[in-house]
Amino acid sequence: MSEMKKIKNLKEFSTSADRFEGANLLCPGCAHSIIVREILNATNDPVVLSASTGCLEVCTAVYPYTSWDASWIHIGFENSSTAIAGAEAMYKALQRKNRLPDSCEGKSPKFIAFGGDGATYDIGFQWISGCFERGHDMMYVCLDNEVYANTGGQRSSATPIGASTTTSPAGRVSYGEKMNKKDMVQIMAAHGSPYVAQVAPNKWKDMIKKIQKGFSTKGPVYINAMSACTTEWKFAPDDTIAVSDLATDSLVFPLYEIENGTKLTITYRPKNKIPVRDYLGAQGRFKHLFKPEYEYLIDEWQKRVDDYWEYLQRREEAGV
């Protein structure tokens, strides 16, 4: 087992040599690459990566270019988790038979699968569930931008109530998406996973801590990373970090972790809690909610977020 990379502060962190390259085709201001960089820079161990179909995959492997300076594989929409689980199983088998090449000696590669919320919440769910049941030593990172952004902004089961997407458009008769977001973090915790956490790129220190904790954990780790989408959430590209701040400070995306399926810890408590209204107001996909006839939905939002925060706090206090 190699030593964990020590990251005391941002200056020290900035000496990392990125294993993710620019001139990928992600939109300007996309949070996906911020998350990927933070995760890959959190370790000095070799990494084995896979990506489900989604923005990250189609934009970082456009023929004839690859943006990855590490082993990376893409198979299908649903199976980044099983692809990386297969690689992990093969590695273990070779290790057991003493057939690993010499260059692998003394190294402990990290197996990481990336998927968008479409690949995680909908299409790849069965596969991820299988991987977590089998208990592979891997990390699954969901880049949660709450929409199928790659194909033009269709709703996914991560899309929250009231968001206008191309398949749940807001207009005269509808306020947009009608179903609430699936609580994927709790579902993955219910698999009995040793470590499950929700992270946000703007809280980089919290994120690095959780990623490193995930790396040092044996078994399947699930990370839900909030990824603000400038194109589909409809805000200016330079506001990515500002909108992410609004999301974490309004507690729409509370940052917490769950160990061994039960022990919940809240890792970030905003000093100044921001009303959910500010978070919604910063994004074009929610602008119809500010019409008088839909204003009641904002109050419902606030209540839902407050209730969930209350629930998290009660669980943390009870330690279950």
Add this chain to the structure above:
Amino acid sequence: MKYLGWDELLPGAILFSFDEEMEKDACEVLPENRPYAETNSHEAYVGDWRVLKPVYNRDLCIDCQFCWIYCPDVSIISRDKKMIGVDYDHCKGCGICVEVCPTNPKSLLMFDEHVENEKALAQWPEKE
């Protein structure tokens, strides 16, 4: 670069990041010392995506590295805990670095793509 047809690619459509095998993992080799293959997107250019470009003012910078961590395009060059400059081949001009810059006045500002960096530095705003 010669584009290969679908039946000429290596089975599995494998693309290589580096031309030769490196002794160390890429995370221990700085980008300027890596043997990039021409199929690495590091060799590609997306500078023409920009309408506005960030201009960097060394005199005001406190090397907090916020721009480095939040840059989505690996375009902020930092070496030895010091911010050196912007990689204009890979910067798409999103402006996040300017937004997160904490100094007053900011040490990174967006200017029109056609303005020369020296001219931009000459018209830097005063402290508010």
